[in-house]
Amino acid sequence: MFAYHLRLALLSLRRTPVVSLLMIVAVGLGIGVCMTMLSVYALMAGDPIPEKSDVLYAVQLDNWSPDRPFGEPNEPPRSLTWRDSLALLERTPAGIPRTVTVGTGFVVEVPGAQDVRPEIVTARAASVDFFSMFQVPFIHGSAWSASHDADGAPVIVLSRALNERLFGGEDSVGRELRIGNDLLRVVGVIDHWQPTPRFYDLSVGAFADTDEAFVPIALFDRHQQDWGGVSGSINCWQAPPAEGVFHSECVFAQFWVELPDETAVADYRAFLDAYVNEQKKLGRFARPLNNRLSDVNTWLDVNEVVQDDNSVLLGLSFMFLAVCLLNTVGLLLAKFLGRAGDVGVRRALGASRTRVFGQHLVEVGLLGALGGLLGLALAWAGLLGVRRLYVDYERVAHLNAELVAIAVGLAIAAGLAAGLYPAWRICRIQPATSLKTQ
């Protein structure tokens, strides 16, 4: 029966090409707009590290000006000073994974390689737990050791892409790179890794690329002056001293800890309070205690990764889809009731209501599927447009298999939703009445 109904649906499509096209376009437009917004929104609102997002906590300390908060009504800054970061890194109780991380950049060259040009890479200084806490996958080698981490040994971890550019993609563990006057030994190469949003450091945008190289925080600390310094936003409430931002109350470093449960969180909170109270005695932290621990999803909220207008746009796009569907309902009603005579004949010849209903649902499903394909094409074009308009959304704005499946599913569901009422109406047609009035 399905094949028969599909044949009838195709026939009907060919008989009324204009109305059919209108309906397909209406569904397609609605789906296209919805999918565009939905795919942007889904990736923005997505959980970048679902297995661990509730045990990873970003730390905030309120070292801001005594006169005003960092943000209204009483928000602490979203990064830490260098000295607090290093202090917490050292003093966080044993057994609690912790990491300090800050964006940087430098010029790397492969010593002795004539054909590889030196290049500027966006890099990240981090303490070693970074890799295990954030589940960074390695293809070659591994993270540096704890002693390398403590000593600030001249070691480096490369991204897959950078390894390809510098070493043609081969296992480069043990090879050396020159940065400034230092030679750094490659200890690991990570696989493609792109948490979206890039939760671990939102200061340069939630959808920034992951970094191309990673170096120990202690090594970076020694090269405060001669490497590229901090790349990322640096916020200050008072002018930094002559020694520079690393010795100031300016904030720019991210600090994360991994806490398995509520007790651990409470203990760590107490630890932070104790630390700040101690610093208060030294004349810092003039504001009342205002330390924060935010798990990953809270952290994304705090940083307003999904802005309100994105939610509004998503809502509007669904309303637009609803309007498109209402139009389709109207067109379908007109189209179906226009063939009431034929339906009356089919009913007289023995088609049950279910059969008539099924026939029209198949037709509607077909329109929905075609509308979905059109919608997919429109969504693809729409995302292309989003990419052009907002450089920051480049990573977000692309289609994947999942979204394609959602689009087609949504289209068929939308088509069916629009078609249920007209199909129901037409299957209530009485055989006799339509046979009498020729």
Add this chain to the structure above:
Amino acid sequence: MLQMKGISKVYRADVVQTSALRDFNLTVDEGEFVAVTGPSGSGKTTFLNIAGLLEAFDAGSYLLDGQDVSRLGDDARSRIRNEKIGFIFQGFNLIADLNVFDNVDVPLRYRGFRAAERAQRIQRALELVGLASRGKHLPSQLSGGQQQRVAIARALAGEPRFLLADEPTGNLDSVMARQVMELLEEINGRGTTIIMVTHDPELARRARRNVHMLDGQVTDFTEFEAAIRVRETRAAAGA
């Protein structure tokens, strides 16, 4: 085969009520060819619609093939229409978008026959009405007589026991009307029970039995039949 007792049917439209059938009684036996005549508005089509389970009635009892059909649900009624009853309508009622073959196919589809069996039945039905070569034509490419023959083929393809025809020749000229009538007689000759509504006394007389309706009731068909019989006897005697 068909047994109606005390059937009544009232149409209510706003304030106006029309009694289309009033205490209608009729029994039709297997293999009969019944012609129903009567003035316009006397309830002929209403009777046919009720007989064909296209419409419900308000009171009375109706046994079709020994089965009480008054309480059946829509699905069961659809199945009986599909399996036991063939319809021929005055306006042909072919589906304009489907070609001749597919039109005849419609009731067979709902019957659930396999493709091979459907093709065979369609072929046979079209041969019977002399349109075997027109399978690919659309209804609009056929004459009125041909269209009505397609409708007859459609009604016959499922081999129903019971054929209901509402003025099957009403839209045809007299030559074509005679052809259709001959076809119906042939079908009846093979055992199919036929009830045919007609305005044409000529055609009615060719049927084996006549029922005359007036104001939603059957009026003295016995007299009418007796009159014919008398005439036939006289003719036979005179010969």
